[in-house]
Structures are given as C-alpha cells and as structure tokens.
Amino acid sequence: MxxxxxxxxxxxxxxxxxxxxxxxxxxxxxxxxxxxxxxxxxxxxxxxxxxxxxxxxxxxxxxxxxxxxxxxxxxxxxxxxxxxxxxxxxxxxxxxxxxxxxxxxxxxxxxxxxxxxxxxxxxxxxxxxxxxxxxxxxxxxxxxxxxxxxxxxxxxxxxxxxxxxxxxxxxxxxxxxxxxxxxxxxxxxxxxxxxxxxxxxxxxxxxxxxxxxxxxxxxxxxxxxxxxxxxxxxxxxxxxxxxxxxxLQADPECAACGSPVGGGRGARLGAVALALPVPAEPVAVVTARELSIEMRRPHPPVLIDVRPEPERAIVSIPGAVAIDLADFRSGEAFSRPELGSLGTPLVLYCKTGVRSTEATRLVAAAGWGYAANLTGGVLAWVREVDPGLATY
Ligand SMILES: [Zn+2]
The missing domain is CATH 3.40.50.720 (NAD(P)-binding Rossmann-like Domain)
Structure with a gap:
C-alpha cells in the first residue's frame, strides 16, 4: 500500500x-x-x-x-x-x-x-x-x-x-x-x-x-x-x-466494483441479524390454512395485525395483537411487550399482505429471528378459514 x-x-x-x-x-x-x-x-x-x-x-x-x-x-x-x-x-x-x-x-x-x-x-x-x-x-x-x-x-x-x-x-x-x-x-x-x-x-x-x-x-x-x-x-x-x-463474495456484475475476483452474487446471509435489509430477498410466508393449524398448537406464533384501528374494527383474526406498521418503521414496535422476547416466532398480516410484507422485512432486518407474512392477508383468512367473518 x-x-x-x-x-x-x-x-x-x-x-x-x-x-x-x-x-x-x-x-x-x-x-x-x-x-x-x-x-x-x-x-x-x-x-x-x-x-x-x-x-x-x-x-x-x-x-x-x-x-x-x-x-x-x-x-x-x-x-x-x-x-x-x-x-x-x-x-x-x-x-x-x-x-x-x-x-x-x-x-x-x-x-x-x-x-x-x-x-x-x-x-x-x-x-x-x-x-x-x-x-x-x-x-x-x-x-x-x-x-x-x-x-x-x-x-x-x-x-x-x-x-x-x-x-x-x-x-x-x-x-x-x-x-x-x-x-x-x-x-x-x-x-x-x-x-x-x-x-x-x-x-x-x-x-x-x-x-x-x-x-x-x-x-x-x-x-x-x-x-x-x-x-x-x-x-x-x-x-x-x-x-x-x-x-462474502464479490459480485462480478457489481455496479461499483465489477470485481474480477468474484464468483457468485452477494452474501450468504443466513438467519442472522443485519441492520441493512436485502430488498431482493423474499420474506418468509405462511398461508391462511397453515396459520390456522399453527394457531391451534400449544405454542402458537404471536399474530400481529399491522393495520390501523378503523380497518381492525371491521374484521380481525382472533388472537391477533395490534401493532401498527408505523411502529415497525419507527422501531418502536420492538420494545412492545406483546411481541414477546427476542426470537419469538411472529406472523404478520394486513388486509392483503402488502403492508405486512414491509413489516415482516423490518422484523427480519432487526434480527428478530423468525417472522412470516400471511399471504393474502385477513381477506385470505376469511376466504379459506372462516367465511363467517366480515370482509371489506
Ligand atoms: Zn462491488
């Protein structure tokens, strides 16, 4: 040097x-x-x-x-x-x-x-x-x-x-x-x-x-x-x-370095805490049917509704706790007792799964451990598990 x-x-x-x-x-x-x-x-x-x-x-x-x-x-x-x-x-x-x-x-x-x-x-x-x-x-x-x-x-x-x-x-x-x-x-x-x-x-x-x-x-x-x-x-x-x-490996197609020593793309990240998210990584998902089975187990995951109160008032999945998406964005959600201790399995949902995907990604980026997004949101739950509930 x-x-x-x-x-x-x-x-x-x-x-x-x-x-x-x-x-x-x-x-x-x-x-x-x-x-x-x-x-x-x-x-x-x-x-x-x-x-x-x-x-x-x-x-x-x-x-x-x-x-x-x-x-x-x-x-x-x-x-x-x-x-x-x-x-x-x-x-x-x-x-x-x-x-x-x-x-x-x-x-x-x-x-x-x-x-x-x-x-x-x-x-x-x-x-x-x-x-x-x-x-x-x-x-x-x-x-x-x-x-x-x-x-x-x-x-x-x-x-x-x-x-x-x-x-x-x-x-x-x-x-x-x-x-x-x-x-x-x-x-x-x-x-x-x-x-x-x-x-x-x-x-x-x-x-x-x-x-x-x-x-x-x-x-x-x-x-x-x-x-x-x-x-x-x-x-x-x-x-x-x-x-x-x-x-970690260099990416031969990296926009910044296009390094000649690379071999394969990106990092092998595994299930570790990263303060930086990897937006291309898909989040873990669970279907409504899978969730209904999970919720009947002796130690079910903590189910989190990330929608604001007016939507929750229309229909919610029984047993869910409410933590607004904004609280995940601000980081405040991670100090909420309802979340359980670090590493408690979480399942997040919203109306159709878009907002809860973001929340799930934030949970993963915070190094929480296992978190999954409910595919299709509460609407999928109503459709596949409990058609008697209201919809919107
Ligand atoms: Zn690079």
Whole structure:
C-alpha cells in the first residue's frame, strides 16, 4: 500500500516517541518498521460519532501520522451517551473541532485534517483519494454508498461497520481484493426503510466495541499484518454476546466494483441479524390454512395485525395483537411487550399482505429471528378459514 507523504521516517529517533510506542515496538508484527509505517500513514475517519470516537482515539494513540476527520454535525447532549471523543463542555461545538482537540490531547504528534462537511457523491472521490485507508462511521445510506463507490473506484480499503440497538456488523470492503458494499447490498435502502439509531436506539458501549474493532482493522491494513475482514463480515449480537462470521463474495456484475475476483452474487446471509435489509430477498410466508393449524398448537406464533384501528374494527383474526406498521418503521414496535422476547416466532398480516410484507422485512432486518407474512392477508383468512367473518 502506498503510505503517502507524512512525517519524516526518523520520527522514532526521539526517546520520547520510543517510550510512547514501547508496547507496539515490543510486538514483532509492528516494531520500529511498523511504527514508522503508522507515522507515515494517512487514515480518514468519516463521522466523529459513536464509531468514529473510539476509532479516532485509538488511531491517534497508535501514532497514525495523519488523521482526516469529516463530519458536518455539532455536538449535542444526546451524543454523549456513546460519542466519547466529545465531552460535556463540547456541546454546541462542531464535531470536527471537538474531535481534533481530543486527538491532540491524546497525541500532539498527529497531524489532523478536518472536513466540516457531509460527504456526498460529488465530494467523496476527491476526499478519499488522499488517504490510504478510510473508516466509515457515518449513519446515513447516501453517504455510505457514495463513500463505498469512491473507495471502490480508487481501490482504497474501506473499514465499514453498522450498529443498531444491540446488533453490529463489521467488514472491510476492498475492490480488487474482495467484495464492496454494493456487491453484498446492491440496493441502497430508501430513506425511512431502515430505522436509524436516532429512531431505534443503540447501546453506547457497543459503539466502543465496534469502533475499536474498526481501528484495529485500519491499523492492520496500514501495517500489512494479519487477515483483514476482506470477504468476511463479523456479525455481533451484544445481548447474546455472540460473534459470527459470514463469508462474502464479490459480485462480478457489481455496479461499483465489477470485481474480477468474484464468483457468485452477494452474501450468504443466513438467519442472522443485519441492520441493512436485502430488498431482493423474499420474506418468509405462511398461508391462511397453515396459520390456522399453527394457531391451534400449544405454542402458537404471536399474530400481529399491522393495520390501523378503523380497518381492525371491521374484521380481525382472533388472537391477533395490534401493532401498527408505523411502529415497525419507527422501531418502536420492538420494545412492545406483546411481541414477546427476542426470537419469538411472529406472523404478520394486513388486509392483503402488502403492508405486512414491509413489516415482516423490518422484523427480519432487526434480527428478530423468525417472522412470516400471511399471504393474502385477513381477506385470505376469511376466504379459506372462516367465511363467517366480515370482509371489506
Ligand atoms: Zn462491488
């Protein structure tokens, strides 16, 4: 990897620097040569938020010579629950300014480049081109896809992560060496399709776990050691304290990278929690007849009616609980006691099955476990199971 221009390589001739990095210098995989490599490296951190906070602090402490920080937000009180690079006195200050000051406190030898701007498809190429490794700690899909595409075009490794509630995923997208974000998630979710941390919440300490992991991956990439998370995705559930690894493949027809190393489309996702939905994936379905048998079993699934009250008043399936589709969109549904505990089998329905398909997809994306959509909705139930009920 081209480590670019940076501080002079004799930076470690200084006794204080050798003392500062003593625990790195003891590692055969780092040593003096590796520490000089870190000093010459340029790492860009997008988002000085929950993930960017620990990442920035560890990159600075590790002696990365130049750290770029891009964020257009101002520190708010709600950020302090997880964004540990900022403190209470920083509320109201720009995040890049606050983060740059924190980096300087940890390691005044680090050169910081700040970009008080939201990264877009128009600006991403120019921004990432000057860096060796990019770390994505942003929280919106347009930025994530723009950054992925820019890194794929430039062949720059992108250390990516996603956190929501208690779930997280981490991967290194690196066109030419493995898949990019678009190989695995070809379609950018529409705004509102996936709840954000602002809507659904996130365990603050989980950001620490995952942002630190991103820093470790970035340092490994700079040092050229170990096996980076290229072609693999770590899937973490903080409630179960479980870590799973998914094998991912590049898509030879990917719109962003069209990588030559691919073999087959997309990820083998399995039944794991993903904060990103895969819109092309069909949701599990159940027919009205199958559901009528399921509902007579000793442990029936929780049946959820996602329609608004006026429709429910006309006709409902006996035993159903009402949770509006809007509550699934906002993420509020997942804290409702009627849903049972995480992993309780759910069947969702609406009038004909369209709205409940969306709700089922949101349940699957939230990593709930088994959820199925009632094909044909309540109308199919009336038709096939209980013709005595009203219809509309
Ligand atoms: Zn790709």
């Amino acid at each position: 081209d480590t670019g221009s940076g501080p002079p390589p004799d930076v470690l001739d200084d006794a204080e620097a050798r003392t500062r990095y003593a625990r790195h210098l003891l590692l055969p995989e780092v040593g003096l040569a590796g520490q000089r490599r870190l000093a010459a490296a340029r790492v860009l951190v997008l988002g000085a938020g929950g993930l960017g906070s620990p990442a920035l602090l560890y990159l600075a402490a590790a002696g990365v010579g130049t750290i770029g920080i891009a964020d257009d937000d101002v520190v708010e009180l709600t950020n302090l629950q997880r964004q540990i690079v900022h403190g209470f006195p920083d509320v109201g200050r720009s995040k890049v300014s606050s983060a740059a000051a924190a980096v300087a406190r940890v390691n005044p030898g680090v050169r910081v480049e700040t970009f008080d701007q939201r990264v877009s498809a128009q600006t991403a190429d120019a921004l990432v081109a000057a860096y060796d490794v990019v770390l994505d700690g942003t929280d919106n899909f347009p930025t994530r896809y723009a950054v992925n595409d820019a890194c794929a075009r430039a062949g720059i490794p992108l250390v990516w992560a996603s956190v929501l509630r208690f779930d997280a995923q981490v991967a290194v997208w690196w066109a030419g060496h493995g898949p990019c974000l678009r190989c695995v998630f070809p379609h950018q979710p529409a705004e509102g399709d996936v709840p954000s941390c602002a809507e659904a919440g996130v365990l603050g300490a989980l950001c620490g776990t995952i942002g630190s992991l991103q820093a470790a991956e970035a340092l490994k990439l700079v040092l050229g050691i170990g096996e980076p998370l290229v072609g693999r995705m770590l899937v973490h559930d903080a409630l179960r304290q479980s870590w799973d690894t998914l094998a």
